[in-house]
Amino acid sequence: MKNTLRIKKDKVFKYIFKKGVYSKGNYVIVHSCKTKFSEEDKGGVNFFAVCVSKKNGNSVIRNRLKRYARAVYTEQETKLKSGYNYVVMYKKDTIGKEVNFNLIKEDIINCLKELDLYEENN
């Protein structure tokens, strides 16, 4: 996660959910949009965040789901387009005990392919 920063503020999340594009998988919804910054300033930098609601499980399970999403992002970081915001939301129906790392990895990659942000050649 060298070229990425975290999204911290509530305004940014609202901006992404309004103006961005999203695609749904089995367990995950991926939001994304272009960043506001010009290329000279922070052009090649990505922004990333994970959302897990309390309905998915207790704090152990929530931490594990965050780790899964972060691990997938760090593995596939070089293949993603730069200059975008990425937000991974877990659905409310997903129960944390029934989910694997591999399932979520496939799910996130499929969502990214639908949005044309995933480039396998690089």
Add this chain to the structure above:
RNA sequence: GUAGUAUUUCAGAUGAUUGCUUGCCUUUAUGGCCAGAGGAAAGUCCGGACACUAUAGAGCAGGGUGCUAGAUAACGUCUAGUGGGAGUGAUCCUAAGGAAAGUGCAACAGAAAAUUACCGCUACUUUUGUAGUAAGGGUGAAAACGCGAGGUAAGAGCUCACGACAAUCUAUGGAGACACAGAUUGGGUGUAAACCCCACCUAGUGCAACACCAGAAUGAAACGAUAUUAGGUUGCUCGCCAAGUUUCAAGUUGGUGGCUUGAGAUGCAUAGUAAUAUGCAUUCUAGAUAAAUAAUCAUCUAAUACAGAAUCCGGCUUACGAAAUGCUCAUAUU
């Protein structure tokens, strides 16, 4: 023994590959090394450390605690006991001061839930009442100590013997709660986790405390002299407002500290029934900030459940997987 009960232990380990966070080292590199969640980290129910605010001293109100002795920094915690209760038993539970200071409450049923009288019993009068009584009946969670004798119109602790209970005194034992024995006295209930009385304790807010740095905006006060240029009010001057500079205040945003060496951990010895204390030796074991401790594979294995540090300690409560040991009970065999 799919019985019960008490106590203790573990909560994965090793290796490989790819990654994350703090720290250290240096050739500053797409480096190397070390360390990296729990027994409950949880609930936030108590107690303290620490920080800030308040406070002469004493008291009221409010809040808390409530058998005895000890432990502790402190506690509503712990240890050892006493009394009471549950269980066949091992063992467990106990908010355990005061009802003779005062006030209140006691559903339904029942005559009556506190100075009681429906049925009944007795006497007198007589068909309806008066007086006495609490043996017996029935209601209830609870109805005036049990049983026998005397006594009486009928009865009654009204009196007596035996017993139970309570209070006081004496003797013995114990550090004490109290135990045990004897004597005297006593006879209308329960509830204080109802108000209340008594004894003892008790300032408030919590690391989002607090301190420092930087930036922007806000408020208050002071300055705002002379010459030139110069915002608004004005025909002009003074004055006022605005702008500017300095100081102070409070809080906001970002960052740094607070932050982990401590009522510490491990081992041994001594004192003590124990909680615990003292001494000696060894040792440094997470410190993140949208928040690190992960993924895959292999071997061992019971390795599964509950569950994620956020200023730090001591407890309590709740959730939960596995194993071991002691004791009790039941059955069977010898």
